Amino acid sequence: MLDNTATSSTNPKMSARDVKVFYGDKQAIKGVSIDIDMDNVVAFIGPSGCGKSTFLRTLNRMNDTIPIARVEGDITLDGENIYSSKMDVVQLRARVGMVFQKPNPFPKSIYDNVAYGARIHGLAPNKAELDQIVENSLVRAGLWNEVKDRLSDSGTALSGGQQQRLCIARAIAVDPEVILMDEPCSALDPIATAKIEELIHELRGRYAIVIVTHNMQQAARVSQKTAFFHLGTMVEYGDTSDIFTNPREERTRDYITGRYG
Amino acid sequence: MTSTAILFLIAGLGLITWVFARARAGRFIQQGAASVHSLPSYHGWYAAMWAVVPAILFMLVWSTVAPALGSYAVLESPLAAQLPTDAFERAAILSEARSLSRNPDVKVFNDAARELAPLYADADRNYAMIGALAAFLLCFAGAAYAFTRIRPDFRARTQVERTVMLALLLASLIAILATLGIVASLIFETVRFFNLVSPFEFLFGLQWNPSDKVVDGQATGFGAVPLFWGTVFIGAIIAMLVAIPLGLMSAIYLTQYASANVRKWMKPILEILAGVPTVVYGYFAALTVAPALRSFAVAIGITDASSESALAAGLVMGVMIIPFVSSMADDSIAAVPGSMRDGSLAMGATKSETIKQVLIPAALPGVVGGVLLAVSRAIGETMIVVMAAGLAANLTANPFASVTTVTTQIVQLLTGDTDFNSPMTLAAFALGLTLFIVTLLLNIVALQIVKKYREAYD
Ligand SMILES: Nc1ncnc2c1ncn2[C@@H]1O[C@H](COP(=O)(O)OP(=O)(O)O)[C@@H](O)[C@H]1O
Ligand SMILES: [Mg+2]
Numbered sequence: 001m002l003d004n005t006a007t008s009s010t011n012p013k014m015s016a017r018d019v020k021v022f023y024g025d026k027q028a029i030k031g032v033s034i035d036i037d038m039d040n041v042v043a044f045i046g047p048s049g050c051g052k053s054t055f056l057r058t059l060n061r062m063n064d065t066i067p068i069a070r071v072e073g074d075i076t077l078d079g080e081n082i083y084s085s086k087m088d089v090v091q092l093r094a095r096v097g098m099v100f101q102k103p104n105p106f107p108k109s110i111y112d113n114v115a116y117g118a119r120i121h122g123l124a125p126n127k128a129e130l131d132q133i134v135e136n137s138l139v140r141a142g143l144w145n146e147v148k149d150r151l152s153d154s155g156t157a158l159s160g161g162q163q164q165r166l167c168i169a170r171a172i173a174v175d176p177e178v179i180l181m182d183e184p185c186s187a188l189d190p191i192a193t194a195k196i197e198e199l200i201h202e203l204r205g206r207y208a209i210v211i212v213t214h215n216m217q218q219a220a221r222v223s224q225k226t227a228f229f230h231l232g233t234m235v236e237y238g239d240t241s242d243i244f245t246n247p248r249e250e251r252t253r254d255y256i257t258g259r260y261g
Numbered sequence: 262m263t264s265t266a267i268l269f270l271i272a273g274l275g276l277i278t279w280v281f282a283r284a285r286a287g288r289f290i291q292q293g294a295a296s297v298h299s300l301p302s303y304h305g306w307y308a309a310m311w312a313v314v315p316a317i318l319f320m321l322v323w324s325t326v327a328p329a330l331g332s333y334a335v336l337e338s339p340l341a342a343q344l345p346t347d348a349f350e351r352a353a354i355l356s357e358a359r360s361l362s363r364n365p366d367v368k369v370f371n372d373a374a375r376e377l378a379p380l381y382a383d384a385d386r387n388y389a390m391i392g393a394l395a396a397f398l399l400c401f402a403g404a405a406y407a408f409t410r411i412r413p414d415f416r417a418r419t420q421v422e423r424t425v426m427l428a429l430l431l432a433s434l435i436a437i438l439a440t441l442g443i444v445a446s447l448i449f450e451t452v453r454f455f456n457l458v459s460p461f462e463f464l465f466g467l468q469w470n471p472s473d474k475v476v477d478g479q480a481t482g483f484g485a486v487p488l489f490w491g492t493v494f495i496g497a498i499i500a501m502l503v504a505i506p507l508g509l510m511s512a513i514y515l516t517q518y519a520s521a522n523v524r525k526w527m528k529p530i531l532e533i534l535a536g537v538p539t540v541v542y543g544y545f546a547a548l549t550v551a552p553a554l555r556s557f558a559v560a561i562g563i564t565d566a567s568s569e570s571a572l573a574a575g576l577v578m579g580v581m582i583i584p585f586v587s588s589m590a591d592d593s594i595a596a597v598p599g600s601m602r603d604g605s606l607a608m609g610a611t612k613s614e615t616i617k618q619v620l621i622p623a624a625l626p627g628v629v630g631g632v633l634l635a636v637s638r639a640i641g642e643t644m645i646v647v648m649a650a651g652l653a654a655n656l657t658a659n660p661f662a663s664v665t666t667v668t669t670q671i672v673q674l675l676t677g678d679t680d681f682n683s684p685m686t687l688a689a690f691a692l693g694l695t696l697f698i699v700t701l702l703l704n705i706v707a708l709q710i711v712k713k714y715r716e717a718y719d
Contacts, residue, residue, distance in 0.1 A: 065606055093609035104600040108621045117608040
């Protein structure tokens with residue numbers, strides 16, 4: 001494989017080596033290696049069906065919930081293999097949070113949505129601390145001012161953009177180290193999208209962030225590193241500015257310039 | 262000629278009309294008419310309809326009118342002038358004469374009837390003849406009319422479609438009209454019942470001890486509260502205590518834990534359980550469960566345990582309802598978007614935490630709707646309670662005691678030879694109406710909840 005598939009940062013938060021994913025007999029990911037560090041937002045781009053979501057879901061073992069899915073290769077979080085039997089998947093998912101394509105708040109109050117993870121993982125010994133966690137998370141997700149007077153309203157009553165920020169608040173309430181976002185803006189209007197992008201800027205540095213997007217402008221706006229996927233392989237991975245101005249691979253160039261996808 | 266033969270003949274004529282009309286329309290196409298609107302077969306159907314439908318409608322009407330005309334003709338005859346003037350006697354003789362004219366072996370008590378019978382036979386024969394002739398005439402007239410309308414630009418297809426639509430509408434109206442008729446008769450008889458027993462006494466009285474005795478225009482012993490209680494105790498409490506947890510748990514297992522293979526086996530088996538005739542559950546309850554419960558009760562020191570018990574009926578009814586609750590809950594849980602489940606799992610929640618905290622709350626409205634439908638089913642259930650609950654109208658919360666239900670008492674009140682006008686018979690209608698109203702309300706509320714819930718996730 002080309003050496004550009006794995007960038008060698010000195011101390012990666014997560015790193016994947018030769019990861020392969022199968023759905024039954026069908027191979028969806030054909031040997032991907034990548035390092036993800038704390039300082040950069042990483043964008044996954046590529047035509048739909050190329051395996052971006054599939055690969056993203058290997059990073060917090062969400063593929064475990066699909067009975068026919070099978071993962072090979074090594075993925076580490078702080079040097080620990082997340083697929084080893086010693087890894088507790090509940091702990092892993094608390095450390096590697098996820099935001100989905102369609103906002104999926106629980107049919108509970110705004111407060112209970114954000115408190116959900118903290119309660120499950122027993123993070124708050126008392127009500128005051130839980131309140132604090134909820135407030136901090138909503139503040140960080142840029143939603144506090146909009147909802148502070150109606151925390152007991154149902155989360156599903158919010159607008160789409162607010163719901164998505166609620167889901168982000170819910171994810172950061174358990175204080176994760178990595179946040180995975182799978183096309184978090186594809187169901188939102190431009191204004192809501194801009195808010196999420198702004199939020200990603202603010203969250204950078206505190207969390208390692210991976211965002212899947214099929215919108216190349218978005219990748220250019222929010223990320224420092226970009227990985228281009230095609231047909232289950234990672235074709236190219238590098239600084240976002242390089243990928244967009246001076247890609248090394250023919251296929252990347254074709255995709256960026258809109259030749260296909 | 263019998264009416265069956267006439268019907269066959271008319272049908273035959275319809276077929277012939279179909280063939281000829283079709284051929285005639287087909288010729289237009291062969292002759293190359295510029296624009297033929299409908300296919301030949303539509304012309305065929307159109308003409309056949311005209312030949313058959315008016316004739317058959319006429320025969321239907323005639324079959325009700327002809328006997329009256331026959332009687333009228335007989336009464337006009339000189340023989341009838343000698344009949345007694347007393348209306349009752351007269352009617353008796355006339356009806357005997359009529360039966361005799363149809364079946365010579367019938368036993369008669371009035372000799373006058375024997376003389377009148379041939380008159381009846383004659384009159385009936387004449388009117389049958391007239392009817393048959395008129396029917397054939399209508400058949401031919403209809404066919405002829407349709408024939409004159411067959412032209413290349415005639416929209417036979419539209420006409421046929423409209424007739425089909427009308428026929429379907431009529432079919433659906435029949436079901437609705439039947440329901441309305443049943444409800445109307447329930448209401449009518451209930452009003453008569455409430456002339457004998459005050460609605461207040463019926464709905465809130467604690468003594469159920471029905472008898473046919475009417476004193477001062479009032480009947481006593483029709484306080485239905487013990488029946489309502491028995492119905493609720495068995496159908497809404499004991500049965501649901503069994504059906505809700507078991508149904509819900511089996512739905513959760515099937516939707517969340519079972520592999521595709523297991524689901525493939527278990528779902529049909531559950532559905533078979535729903536298809537077992539209730540009478541089978543009934544004797545299972547009466548012959549197996551009730552005696553076992555009684556010995557159990559005696560063993561743990563309950564001396565007044567009856568051989569028919571609320572518990573036996575309720576348990577078996579609960580088992581009967583499990584598949585119903587399970588499949589409603591199954592649908593509701595399956596309707597919760599998978600993204601909700603993924604969201605919870607991605608937070609690090611375990612499977613059972615996800616089920617308890619996200620899936621069930623999200624599916625709850627649908628489950629509640631399903632449970633209400635199940636309750637409405639349970640309280641209308643008859644066979645199991647008739648066989649296993651007993652007849653004693655006890656107002657007790659002891660599950661080992663015998664209680665009775667609304668449906669059981671309806672059966673009880675209507676079996677045996679009771680007078681149709683007696684308070685006991687009428688009480689059955691009042692009970693039926695009450696049951697109908699309660700189940701109707703339950704169904705409306707339940708369906709409303711389920712519908713709202715479905716909309717929430719669309
Ligand atoms: N649950 C699944 N079962 C079977 N095949 C799947 C499943 N999810 C995704 N795939 C297949 O894996 C490939 C990659 O899909 P995905 O990761 O969703 O692509 P992307 O997110 O880049 O659009 C596709 O061919 C898709 O059909
Ligand atoms: Mg995707």
